[in-house]
Structures are given as structure tokens and as C-alpha cells.
Amino acid sequence: MKNKGNVFKASYLTVFLFFATFLNAQNIDINILRDINVNRNKNLDPTFKFITNIAVPFSVATPIIIYSVGLIKKDSTIKKQAIFIGETFLVSAFITTALKHTIKRERPFNTYSDIDKATSAPGYSFPSGHTSSAFATATSLSMAYPKWYVIAPSFVWASAVGYSRMHLGVHYPTDVFAGAIIGSGSAYITYKANKWLNRKRSKKDR
Template identity: 30%
Template sequence: MLDTLLSLDGAVLLWIQEFVRCGILDPLIAFYTQLGNAGILWIVLSVVMLFFRKTRRAGVLSLLAMLLGLLFTNVAIKHLVARPRPWLTVDGLQFLVVEKDPNSFPSGHTCAAFAAAGSWFRTLPRKWMRWTAVALAALMGFSRLYVGVHFPSDVAAGCLVGLLCAWMAWRLYQAAENRWGPIRWLDT
């Protein structure tokens, strides 16, 4: 079963390389995926949200969710699983960006994107903002496949861990409010 999954993972990447990649998109998607390095895109957007009363809670919760995601993904799971990057195991796969971390499971970029998007989806004031967050996170996950640095199962796991971290951040926020009352500085 696991061998079938691993084989399918590689086949999807080769299919993307053969039928989806194109010269016009390559530099755009490579640039977008690198905006996710160290979660910088999501961190910057979250910090900007801190300056506005209506988005402050979204900014705080997403920063907390990304911190949890960093601990789970990059500090713990990647080193425990130690799955090599796809270009090391899939014959014929060409990567478009260089990744220094040799471990691929789960995708930290995708985890950060969905940790932020999961928090934003719950707390941003406008529907279009919430759905834009989800679309940007999904695009980040796809970009990791497009550039050949993650397997589909890495991206799926990163998505799940990120959403779990967003949920945990929300639960921690609720627990804090239940214990100490409304957190007023988030609303002023």
C-alpha cells in the first residue's frame, strides 16, 4: 500500500512537470513559492493585520497558529520522518527552486499557509478576504508541487497540520477568554 502511494506521489510530480509546467509560469510560480520561505508572506500579512482593529484578532491568531505549525512541522515531524526530497528519489524530476532542508514531509510552506488561512477564515471581517486566504494557501501548496520540491502527500499533510494548528490557536484563544474574559486589546 505504501509503495503504491509513493509511486503515485512521484507520478503526479512527473505529470505536472510534463503537462502543467510552462515557460511563462515557471518564474512566477517559483517567485510565489519563495515568498513562503520561512513563512515570510504569511508573517508579513499577519503583522500588517495587527495595525487594524478589525483584523487584529486574525493577525494574532495566525501568528500563533504559524508558531505551532513551525514547532510541529519543522522542529518535530520533518526530522522524525526524514523523507527525502522528490528530486532525490523520482527519476527524471527536475526542480525549479533549491531547498536546503533535505527533508520533505510535511511541507512547511503549506503548513504555514494553511495555518494562516485557517485562522483568517475564522476571523477576517469580509467573506472575500476569507476566500482569498484559502485560495492563496492552496496556490502555495500547488506551487510546492509545481517546482518539484514536495510530494503531493507532503502538501496534503502540511495542509492538515496547518489547519490543525489554526484550530488549536482558536481553542487557546477561547480558553484564554473563558479564563480571563474578553481580550480587549484585540478590539481596540
């Protein structure tokens, strides 16, 4: 009985610590967002709206343009790189959509009245789809073309997309952070999956 009592006490303590940590993290999350959104320079709103609005179209257009170049040049390597970038975008979109509909986190402007919604944002908040798309493109593009003049602008752009989502009041910092991890992770998963499939094909051809 004494052991059972200790187990219950440990369970209650674990649950209490979990909720205390969660609430504290939520407080930090909204406080950072308030610093970014409520105190923002509204003159920059049009710039960040533009950055936000081009995020997904740019992510979709990038593999299409690269594949077109591969077709024109009749270069199979370029076409493979384009397919890899496109696959990464799709993997990222799938994971992001699945998480959004599983977690169902409300947008910050729906929960906190002082958060100023400066752009349209339907659906759920976690994770940030714009950020995951941007980081999926930036990471896969950098892996396909590992040159500093590709890597640096790609990640500056992806980071600007993530920041724009907070500036415009439609995502928490944790939404953006998760989106960046999912986008970058999708590139790694896709790369590893392609490597594994290529290895299997080469074994069959022997």
C-alpha cells in the same frame, strides 16, 4: 500452539498488507508528481517561483500588518485577531519542523532522477512547510474575518502555494496535503486553546 501459529500468520499478513499499501501509495505519489513536474509548462516556472518565495514572508507580514492597524486605530479586537493569526503561524511552524526532523523524508528530486528541481529546497520533504504556513495564514485569517472576499482569495493563494511546491519538483503530493492539514489544523488548535485560556481567566476574575 495452533492459536500462536494463527497469530503469527495474522501478524505476517498485516505487515505484508501494510508494506503493499505503503508501496502502492508511494507509487501513486510519485506518479502524480511526475504528471505535474515532468510534464509542466516551464514558462510558468517564474510565476510559481514567485508564489513559493512570497509564501512565508506573506505569512509573517500578515499578523504584523494587522496588529499595526490595531495600534493605529487603538482597536483591541483587531490586535487580538492579529495575535491569533501570528500564534497559528508559530504553532504550524513548530509542528511542521518537528515532523520533518522526526520522519526525515528525502526530497523527491533526491530519490527520483527524472524529477526536475526548479527552486532551492534544503532540508527534508514531509510535510511541506510553505504549504502549512500558507494554510495556517489562510485559515486563521478566514476565521478572524469570515467574509467571502477574505476566505476565497486566502484559500486560492494557499492552494497555489501548495501546487507551486509540486510544480517546482520539491514536494510530493502527500507532503503538500499534510502541510494543508497541519496549517488548517493549527488554526483550529490555536482557536480552541485561546478559548480555553480565556474561559480560565474569566473564572479567575469572578
